[in-house]
Amino acid sequence: MRVGFIGPGIMGRPMTANLVAAGHDVRCYGRSDASRERARSTGAEVTDSVAAACEDAEVVVTMLPAGPDVLAVTTGDDGVLPSMPPGAVLLDHSTISPDEAREVHAAATTAGVRCLDAPVSGGEAGAVEGTLAVMVGGDPQTLAHVRPVLDAVGSTIVHVGGPGAGQVVKAANQLVVAGNLQVLAEALVFLRAHLGEQDLPAALDVLGGGLAGSTALTRKRRALLEQHYQPGFRIALHDKDMGIVETAARHAGLALPVTSVVATMIAAVKARGGGDLDHSALAELAADLNGSAR
Known part of the structure; x- marks a missing residue:
């Protein structure tokens, strides 16, 4: 699948590498020079903007430190949602509050984009090994559609409920x-x-x-x-x-x-x-x- 990845940090860099290794076409954006250099080491194409990473993507993955980061990157004028094609899927692996996750879901719906909150557990080692546990909130049919992406990063992938349930x-x-x-x-x-x-x-x-x-x-x-x-x-x-x-x-x-x-x-x-x-x-x-x- 064509995947945009936002946030190649301690967890995001090995997740990006596993997506590339699984054969996905990955374009990656990081805010800092250091994060973009980490992304280059994965074999992903590194972009100079969020919009460039999301353009024409079937799935956009965000892996960011906190709720305000996710909201700013997803809903800003040059952010993820305005840059995604209609019907694409926003897959947020960040750990944020359930209320913030529901806010992201609502913004995605308004933008004509499908959304899953899908935080992960397993730490850096699990990210490197591709054995993360993924807790998915949102529509189960959307989960089935992006399963090839999730299978590249996790070994335990479970739908736990509606929007925000993954964060709970x-x-x-x-x-x-x-x-x-x-x-x-x-x-x-x-x-x-x-x-x-x-x-x-x-x-x-x-x-x-x-x-x-x-x-x-x-x-x-x-x-x-x-x-x-x-x-x-x-x-x-x-x-x-x-x-x-x-x-x-x-x-x-x-x-x-x-x-x-x-x-x-x-x-x-x-x-x-x-x-x-x-x-x-x-x-x-x-x-x-x-x-x-x-």
């Missing part, structure tokens, strides 16, 4: 991931206090093989053991996502006390200057709270 499920995903990482951080403090560093890998091995095992533990094991938090998913973005969870919970009148605590811990890592660290850096804060040397 993604918010729940981010809550579960954050809670998992926080409990892992505290478990590491506990294990180091009782076992020391030498026996820690064996302890994680047995935890990973039982009910305590998780994708988070598998993906973040090396970072947690080596205490090096090179970003695969930045704390600043997870902080934004937890804000989405808390706002949506408040609108629904829900009491989620553990959510509030975990959101505060992520905000604290960001406030300490760790916004550009990987979200596994929750372990660093847990160690500091207990006077542990890093």
Whole structure:
């Protein structure tokens, strides 16, 4: 398919590469020189404007940091929607609020464009491997039409409801991931206090093989053991996502006390200057709270 791709960042660059490898005709736009250089490394055609990436595209993919970015890029005068041909599909992989997603859907309908909110989970590793989980909100027939595009980037692709539903499920995903990482951080403090560093890998091995095992533990094991938090998913973005969870919970009148605590811990890592660290850096804060040397 002819695909326009907006946003070749940490997640977007490998997703673009997988689309090219699957045989799609991909034109890619990034705002910065660095992002455009990343896009060139994928084999995609790199454009100098959003409009050039979207012109004649059957599908336009957006992978951007936050809701305001998505709204600005999609609805601006020189943005995605005015540049797309009627009947094409806007596929937004960004993580934004359900309300923002519904706003994008409405704008797409007005422009004569079909739309899916399709946030992803799996981190940079999942993007590289093409094994992302994709949570799709919108029309199921539109999903069937763009399935060849989604199959290039994900291995678990599920229609979860109408417009905005994908973002609701993604918010729940981010809550579960954050809670998992926080409990892992505290478990590491506990294990180091009782076992020391030498026996820690064996302890994680047995935890990973039982009910305590998780994708988070598998993906973040090396970072947690080596205490090096090179970003695969930045704390600043997870902080934004937890804000989405808390706002949506408040609108629904829900009491989620553990959510509030975990959101505060992520905000604290960001406030300490760790916004550009990987979200596994929750372990660093847990160690500091207990006077542990890093």
